[in-house]
Amino acid sequence: MEKRVTFKGIWLPFVLVMPQIVITAVFFFYPAGQAIWQSLFIPDPFGLSMQYVGLGNFTFLLGDPFYRASFVTTAVFSTLVTLVSMGVALYLAVLADRLIKSSGTYRTLLIWPYAVAPAVAGVLWLFMFNTRVGVVAWYLGQLGYDWNHVLNDGEAMGLVVVASAWGRISYNFLFFLAGLQAIPRSLIESAAIEGARFWTRFRTIVFPLLSPMTFFLLVVNVVYAFFETFGVIHTITSGGPQQATTILVYKVFSDGFVGQDLGSSAAQSVILLFVVSILTIIQFKYIERRVHY
Amino acid sequence: MATVVLESLRKSFGKTEVIHGVSIDVEDGEFIVIVGPSGCGKSTLLRMVAGLETVTSGSVAIGDRVVNDVEPMDRDISMVFQNYALYPHMSVFDNIAYGLKIAKLPRAEIAERVKNAAEILQLGPYLDRKPRELSGGQRQRVAMGRSIVRKPAVFLFDEPLSNLDAKLRVQMRLEIKSLQRRLGVTALYVTHDQVEAMTLADRMIVMNSGVTEQIGKPLDVYASPKTAFVAGFIGSPPTNFLESDPTQRVLPASCRLGIRPEHIRVVDPEQGVCVGTVVFSEPLGAETLVHLRLLDGQSLTLRQDGLLRVPGENELIGVAWNRSDEMIFSADGKRAFREEEDNKGSPDT
Numbered sequence: 001m002e003k004r005v006t007f008k009g010i011w012l013p014f015v016l017v018m019p020q021i022v023i024t025a026v027f028f029f030y031p032a033g034q035a036i037w038q039s040l041f042i043p044d045p046f047g048l049s050m051q052y053v054g055l056g057n058f059t060f061l062l063g064d065p066f067y068r069a070s071f072v073t074t075a076v077f078s079t080l081v082t083l084v085s086m087g088v089a090l091y092l093a094v095l096a097d098r099l100i101k102s103s104g105t106y107r108t109l110l111i112w113p114y115a116v117a118p119a120v121a122g123v124l125w126l127f128m129f130n131t132r133v134g135v136v137a138w139y140l141g142q143l144g145y146d147w148n149h150v151l152n153d154g155e156a157m158g159l160v161v162v163a164s165a166w167g168r169i170s171y172n173f174l175f176f177l178a179g180l181q182a183i184p185r186s187l188i189e190s191a192a193i194e195g196a197r198f199w200t201r202f203r204t205i206v207f208p209l210l211s212p213m214t215f216f217l218l219v220v221n222v223v224y225a226f227f228e229t230f231g232v233i234h235t236i237t238s239g240g241p242q243q244a245t246t247i248l249v250y251k252v253f254s255d256g257f258v259g260q261d262l263g264s265s266a267a268q269s270v271i272l273l274f275v276v277s278i279l280t281i282i283q284f285k286y287i288e289r290r291v292h293y
Numbered sequence: 294m295a296t297v298v299l300e301s302l303r304k305s306f307g308k309t310e311v312i313h314g315v316s317i318d319v320e321d322g323e324f325i326v327i328v329g330p331s332g333c334g335k336s337t338l339l340r341m342v343a344g345l346e347t348v349t350s351g352s353v354a355i356g357d358r359v360v361n362d363v364e365p366m367d368r369d370i371s372m373v374f375q376n377y378a379l380y381p382h383m384s385v386f387d388n389i390a391y392g393l394k395i396a397k398l399p400r401a402e403i404a405e406r407v408k409n410a411a412e413i414l415q416l417g418p419y420l421d422r423k424p425r426e427l428s429g430g431q432r433q434r435v436a437m438g439r440s441i442v443r444k445p446a447v448f449l450f451d452e453p454l455s456n457l458d459a460k461l462r463v464q465m466r467l468e469i470k471s472l473q474r475r476l477g478v479t480a481l482y483v484t485h486d487q488v489e490a491m492t493l494a495d496r497m498i499v500m501n502s503g504v505t506e507q508i509g510k511p512l513d514v515y516a517s518p519k520t521a522f523v524a525g526f527i528g529s530p531p532t533n534f535l536e537s538d539p540t541q542r543v544l545p546a547s548c549r550l551g552i553r554p555e556h557i558r559v560v561d562p563e564q565g566v567c568v569g570t571v572v573f574s575e576p577l578g579a580e581t582l583v584h585l586r587l588l589d590g591q592s593l594t595l596r597q598d599g600l601l602r603v604p605g606e607n608e609l610i611g612v613a614w615n616r617s618d619e620m621i622f623s624a625d626g627k628r629a630f631r632e633e634e635d636n637k638g639s640p641d642t
Contacts, residue, residue, distance in 0.1 A: 186378035189345050194392035194443065195366040204391075208382045 032273065038266035045260040057267035066243060067251070067268075074247040077161060078225035085165035086217055089172030090210075094202070096173075097180040107177065114170035118228060122235030125163035149237065153244035156237045160245050163236060164229040172217050179213035180206065219283050226276055248272050295356035295369070295446035295479055296321050297342065302351035304337055311337055313503040314351065319481065324473050326482045328490035329500035330526065335483045336451055338500070342481060343372050343449050355447060371440035372449040375456065377432050379424040379439075385411075386420040389438045396443075410438040413472070430461045437469070441476065448473065450482040454489065466492060487527050491515070499523045521622040524551045530582060530594045532620070533557075537589065548629060551620035554582070557595035557612050559604065565611020569593060571604045585612065 007013045039057050041050040061067045096106055116124070128136045129149060137147040149155040183206060191201045207214075230249050233239060239246035239254055246254065249272060256265025297319040304312040312334045319325050327335045340346040342353055344365035352359050360368050371392075379388050386407055387394075393403045411417050414434040424432055433453065440448055453469070454462045470493050473480050484490055490497045491511045499506045499514065499522070507519045518524035524532040535550045562568045569585035572592075578599050585593045595612060604610050623629040 184376065184378065186374045186376055187380060189343075189365070190372065190374060190378035190439075191380075191391070192345075193343060193365045193368075193370060193372050194439070195395040196391075197366065200395060205380060 035266045035269045035273075038263060039270050040263075042261075042263040047262075053263070057263045058271070061264060061267055061271065069243065070246050070248055070251045073157075073243070073245065074226065077157065077164075077229075077245070077247050078222055080157075080161045081164045081168070081225040081229065082218065082221040084161060085168035085221060086172050086214070088165070089169045089217075090176050090214075092169070093173050093176035093180055094206075096177055110173050111170045113167050114174075116167055117231065118164070118167060119231035119235050121167045122160075122163055122232040125159060125166070125232075126236045129159055149241075151241055153241060156241055156245050160229070160233050160236055164225065164232045168221060168224060172221065175213055175217055176210065179210045183209050215283070215287055218287065219280060222279060222283070223276060226272070248275070296354075297325075297447055297479060297481065298352075298354040299338075299342070300352045300354070302338070302341060302353065303349045304334070304341060304346060305349045310349075311503050312341075312349075315500075315503075315505050316351075317498060317505070317508065319479060322477045322479055324470070324480045324482065324493055324495045326484060326490040326494035326497045327500055328484055328487060328497055328526075331485055332502075333500045334503040335485075335500050339372075339449055339451055339481060339483045342447075343370055344368050369446040370449055371443055371445040371447075372451065373433075373436045373440055373453040375452040377424075377436040377453075377456075379432060379435055381424055384421050384423060385416060385427070385435050385438075388424065388435055389416075389442055391439065392443045406442045407438075410442045413441070414438050414468075429457050430465065433457060433461075433465055434468075437472065441472070446479065448478050448480040448482075450480065450484075452484055453482075454484070455486070462489075469493065487529065491527070499526060501526070517628075518551075518620065519628050521549065521551065521626040521628075524553075524620055524622070528553060530554050530596065533593050534622075535587075535591055535593070537591070545621065545623070545629065547624040549622045551622055552614055552618060554594045554596040556614045556618035557593070558614065559583070559595065559597060559601070560611045560613045562609055562611040564613065566613045568609060568611045571606055571608045571610060573606055574603050576603050583610075585610070 040052060040054060042053050042057070043050045092110060096103055096110070099106060113121070126134075128134050129147060131137055131148050131150055134147075140147045147155060149159045187205055187209075188201060191205050196204065226247070227249050229247070230253065233245055233247065233250050234253075237245045239250045248268065252265050252268045252272065255261050255268065259265075297317070299315055299317045301314045301316050302312060303310060303314050315338060317325070327338060329335045337346055341348055342355075344360065344363060348361045352361055354360065355368055355370065380391065383391070389407045389410055390403050393406060398406075407420070408417075411420055414437055416431065416434055416438060419427060419431060419435075424435065427435065433456075436453070450469070454465055457465060466489055469482075482489075482493060494511050496509060497511050497514055498508045501522045507514055507523045514523060515527055518527065518532075521534065525534070532551045532553050535552070567587055569587040572584045572586055574584070575582040576599065580599050581597050581601065581603050583595050583597065583604055585595065587593055593612065621629045
């Protein structure tokens with residue numbers, strides 16, 4: 001039964017929800033409104049004057065090959081980050097779920113990377129793969145592979161994907177593990193008695209029952225890949241080489257604060273907001289249908 | 294169909310031994326009920342037969358094959374779990390067909406077998422539903438259906454009725470029994486409910502803290518319990534245990550006298566074996582339970598026909614019983630037969 005609390009006056013419920021409303025208004029609605037407003041102007045680099053251009057910023061962006069390339073880069077990047085971070089996390093969670101002894105230690109160790117801020121994680125990976133002093137780069141050199149993510153597009157993309165996914169694995173791992181442990185043991189045992197071996201059980205019982213968790217993580221990870229990976233990209237590649245790792249959110253920053261084109265930057269934020277909303281709606285509309293709650 | 298033979302089976306979790314050497318011979322087609330209080334190791338025993346728990350020592354044989362190291366899927370068994378373990382994301386049809394699909398049976402045969410099982414269990418109209426859209430009794434039937442379609446050699450039941458309400462439990466009990474009779478499949482059934490044990494079993498096994506206290510036909514076990522535990526566990530209300538014989542006869546040193554409530558009669562105080570005051574009476578309609586405090590302070594419960602007069606509270610009454618109904622238990626809980634009883638006291642097999 002749902003328990004409903006009824007308030008007599010109007011002011012108490014109002015005060016109780018006020019903090020959330022204020023936070024949302026100040027940190028979301030106001031900047032979002034500001035971005036939409038600014039996307040209609042071209043300000044001069046010093047911010048002294050603004051020229052109204054209507055939808056000019058948008059038409060320019062959509063015709064800009066660099067911007068369109070950034071869309072493709074973002075699609076590749078966020079797909080890879082989501083796949084890698086969720087795939088590895090699921091694999092580790094399945095292993096941890098089978099573990100009986102010292103699972104606590106194993107779990108704690110796996111959760112640590114989540115405590116590392118994206119920018120710091122970026123620096124860590126940057127040092128490991130630095131073309132001159134990086135440990136991993138050096139070993140790769142010993143093996144005869146000439147690692148250079150500063151020049152090579154693919155290597156740069158690989159590195160930012162791995163660095164972004166790495167911190168995310170912990171988070172996904174926790175949720176997958178909780179999901180796995182919520183599956184009653186008797187279901188697995190029953191399937192085992194009925195002849196299903198490990199992989200069959202995983203495919204027919206475990207994975208379908210994990211689908212609500214997988215769906216939630218999919219939505220959250222896509223949003224993460226779109227926005228929060230900024231720090232990693234900024235520290236490792238700064239969007240390079242030759243914009244190979246310039247995802248949409250990084251382009252917002254580099255065009256606006258490096259290129260001083262605030263109007264275009266604002267227009268890009270609006271487009272980004274729009275794209276992510278559409279993506280989330282699509283996820284809820286089409287993928288959620290396959291979820292078994 | 295197969296025999297099941299457990300030989301001095303032991304199970305330890307870490308350093309704690311929970312099953313202390315259990316040996317059972319189950320005949321082909323026999324319905325065996327393992328009954329005992331919670332924590333006595335009955336479920337663990339069943340799970341060892343299923344292959345869900347490893348065997349610490351001893352052996353489990355199904356048919357003529359020792360299956361200690363055989364995986365559950367290769368033991369040719371099926372199991373009904375206490376919570377039914379239905380797959381929530383699959384329809385009733387898919388739940389029942391799961392094992393058959395994994396065995397890669399032809400589609401037509403799967404449909405045929407599921408149809409048959411659904412007919413037997415009256416699940417026909419529900420094949421497209423999800424488990425969450427079924428009532429408790431229907432879920433129970435789906436779990437049964439899943440068991441029977443695979444035509445296993447042995448059925449295992451782990452307290453399958455304990456999640457149902459009392460009325461449904463009686464009904465499903467009958468269905469399980471008739472189903473097992475019809476299919477003639479060997480069954481091992483674990484329960485803590487003595488009524489289920491008495492009504493279902495060809496032979497029952499009473500377990501207590503990891504050992505089998507007694508194995509036998511239900512009525513034999515009831516009529517002549519071998520230990521104080523069995524006498525106290527089987528039968529409701531339980532057997533009365535008297536530390537000292539109220540009839541002033543001398544009991545062998547540190548022995549207890551057991552007498553079943555239905556063997557005690559109410560008589561006039563002068564004619565009784567002993568007298569006591571009524572603490573309270575419970576008239577249940579067909580029968581009346583009378584709780585007494587004897588003069589020496591011991592408690593006694595008796596059961597009499599519901600048509601007889603119900604003794605009032607604090608009334609002084611006499612009670613009597615036949616000496617042949619007495620059961621003497623020595624300090625270690627074993628049955629100690631009195632000398633004059635030795636001839637007739639042994640179980641009438």
